[in-house]
Amino acid sequence: MARRGENIYKRKDGRWEGRYIKGRRENGKIYYGYIYGYKYAEVKQQLILMKYEKQTTNHKSLRQYDGQLLDWTNYWLETFVQPKVKGSTYASYKNKMEVHILSRIGTIKLQKMTQSDIEKLLNDMRKTLKASSIRSIFSVFKTCISKAVSLNLLTDNPCRGIELPKSERKTVQALSVTDQNRLMKEVDTNQKFFSIILALQTGLRIGEICGLKWEDIDFENNTLGVNRTILRIPKNDAGVRKTEIVEITPKSQNSSRRIPISDSLRTKLLELHKVSTSDYVISHKHKALEPRTVAYRFQVVRKKIGLEKFSFHSLRHTFATRCLEAGGNIATISSLLGHSSTKMTLDCYTNSFLSEERQLVEKLKFVS
Template sequence: MAKKRNPNGAGTVTKRADGRYQAAVYVLQPDGTRARKYVYGKTWDECDRKRAELVARNREGVPTPTRSAKLSEWLPYWVEQYIRPERKRTTYAKYETHIRRYLVPNIGTKSLESLSVRDVRQMVAAVTRSASTATAKESHRVLRTALSAACREELITRNVAKLVPAPRVQVREARPWKLDETLDFLEAARTDPLYTAFVLAVALGLRRGEIVGLRWSDIDLDARTLTVRNQIQRVGGELYEDSTKNRRTRMIPLPLMCIAPLRWQRIRQAEQRTAAGASWHASDYVFTTRTGHSVEPTNLARSFARISSDAGLRRIRLHDTRHGCATLLIAAGVPARVVMEVLGHSQIAVTMNVYAHVTTDTSREAMGNMDRLLKRRHRTR
């Protein structure tokens, strides 16, 4: 039986001389014009499915760039259609910045097909000169990801960015506080309104967004547990609540040193609510301003830096308390898998390679154990 004829503009599947099937559909372009887009398949059904997807996108008004699209067209389209709906807002904002500031100005006039290895190398060099090696590496990664999507869409046959090695960046060596320095900081911060937040950062290694996004409903003081469900971020001038970095919820047992500060924070917040009266902004957040609004993540970091400076402590970032927490846990003999769950890492390699800064004393103790083991083996012979 003859196959049903497609309506005008919906394309027709035909067989090529090489045995594959192809279909052509006029689709909407990012600039508002229409152009012919070809799709291919090993079978008639596969090609017809791709043709139907193009038709559906076209009817919904979703642009589909053709092979002749320039990078100045494809990159903004890709970040809006591929990244914005699927990834976090922080990721979208970072990608959009690299596209707008570095990729489009340097290689935006190149078409997807004409982009060469030399063009990518020149882009990396230009961004390194104007910004930094780390920025060039990130721009290279954004370009590589965007071109991989273009390959999947059959706009290009190869990803030239994969042929250019990303620039090497010297990894910043984290030097978290030693135990005495951490205790000095907690003592200096005891009278600060955000003291409880700093205790959680030091003892549990919470990210700053996770701290300010913490709710009272996430804490069970009787069972001594804390559940990390979300975080608060600011992107594009807007403060908003989001899921955790890896989109997973984790429950952490609360050490005793966190219980009293959390009880004090609840009492203090109740007093602030009474003082604010009708101007109080009702919410379930643990850390709030005098009027009940959530605390800015950057303000938490600023208070941390101010207290550290006033106490004459070595300057570190608030995020480095995560390094310190991991170091103390590993030095205490806590298994790396447990440390990974406490810190909320998606891979144990991150825990071991980035955060496991074992102290000199711990290393010396480990080597002492090695001495005892080797001597014992030697004596048995």
């Protein structure tokens, strides 16, 4: 039931729904926009702001556009996204929109799309996707629609006010020292699994390991440079969904970095270099080994020694955890990992500080 004098209603799902006049169609008929929230006061405040915004922007005329969401998305991707981002980013955006958005609501006319359509879309997504995946997809979708608003193809962004599921903080899966030693013993003498040693001793991402070339290694100064990464990305070939291997520069300025290597790793690299016939450190028949193959090889080893709950990415976490245990500061570890900020490192490895926190508390003297 609505509060007196207000278009704010309590929904069956426990949320409040606020309604405002969004505009008029060509035939003069009014159509509405909606705001959702779990608190009445929040919805009322957003409704007030929205009504004020509509009053101050009513001078903008809605451009006539009869296309579907599918048409607009393809135009947005090709005109505003593809020229400005890396091929892997473009492929990721395109895949998210095609698989999760356009396959469900792509035939809806852009200017007739409502928050109700988007709410139904999110409800469908919740059935099969994790909260973090939904938020990632929705971020691309919202950017796409925001561009339509800026070009006056829409008077308002129907994504605004949508309640997204909260993503749970990921817990870091790092190997214990005992398990790490077992793994190292298993792969130490087999060059086929050298990628595992690299991950454990440098913290490189799987794509960075695949893209590592001998020219990136400075044996004189005991360092290696991260200058490229190899990825498998989606590819649409005449309507048939395929994938392709691409070699690109690191995703950010921080990802491109130089890492010191230990004497023991330098020795192993020198031994491998003597017998290598490829430009790449990890290779097969002169070509770079792709991430999927590297991950499969790790899967074979982990099953053999009973470490099935760990992924190849766990090796990167293990490297970071060993650095923390050795007393490394966050800024240094963040730089080694190529994180965009120390905050990202802290968010990833909060649980790894537990032993340090325990030692600190035990040193405190409390008066009983």
